[in-house]
Amino acid sequence: MPKIVDPVTRRRAVARAVLSVVARQGFEQASLRNVADEAGLAVGSIRHYFADHDELMTFTMRELSRRIGDRIRAHADRLLTPDAHLDRPAATEELLAEFLPLDEARRQETGLWLVFTAAAYTRPELRPCAAELQNDLHTLIARVLHEARSAGGLPDDLDIDLESTRLAALLDGLAVQATLLPDRYPAQLLRQVLRRHLDALKTGS
Known part of the structure; x- marks a missing residue:
């Protein structure tokens, strides 16, 4: 009896293979053969x-x-x-820290x-996904600041839209610098910078 393969599971497995190749060898080496x-x-x-290589790479970016x-x-x-017992400042910091490469897994991600x-700069098919994540980041930060x-x-009188843009930037x-220069930007320093910024927001500075 032939083995039944779930298409979604298989597509995600292929996307994981793409990410493994890209992590080791770079974007351009993620050919169909490799x-x-x-x-x-x-x-x-x-x-x-996948109909072609472009669809494969777009799907992989969306999976990431x-x-x-x-x-x-x-x-x-x-x-x-709503939770009266939640330490909201600490929870806010933890949420925003998820955008930072605080460990090896998140650094690779x-x-x-x-x-x-970077590939989306020259590959238009990837740009919508890149824009969506950035928009989601800005929307989430705006919601967090609004709730706070x-x-x-x-x-x-805090300007939520302006401060959301500033915090996203x-x-x-920090994510770029810590990924490229992990020794210069250890996790403790990243948290200190984020915490200092959040503390400054409380005073409107």
């Missing part, structure tokens, strides 16, 4: 699930975005659910995301 070898499949099997988003949403759901977003202001933790910048 990805098939990494996944232990024939090239024809890859073509069965989904992985990042799922992890962050778990923190967001906890923070944004951030590195992969940077590779794909409503709870009395931030000044009433801070997180992006």
Whole structure:
């Protein structure tokens, strides 16, 4: 009896193979042949699930975005659910820290995301995914700051849109620098910078 393969499971397995190749060899080396070898499949099997290389890379970028988003949403759901016993400043810091490469797994994840977003500069098919994650980041930060202001933790006159943009830029910048120069930007320093910024927001500075 032939083995039944779930298409979603197989597509995600192929995407993981793409990420493994990109992590070791770079974006341009993620050819159908190299990805098939990494996944232990024939090239024809890859073509069965993806029309072409562009579709494969776009799907992989969306899978990477989904992985990042799922992890962050778990923190967001906890923070944004009414709970009188929740330490909201600490929970806010933990949520925002998820955007930073605080350990090897997140450093590799951030590195992969940077590779794909850099590729999006010359590959238009990747740009919508890159834009969506950035928009999601800005929307989430805006919601977190709005909730904090409503709870009395931030000044009433705080410009949420401006501060969301500023905080997103801070997180992006720290992520890039810490991924490229991990020895100069250890996890403790990243947390200190984030905490200092959040403390400054409380005074409107």
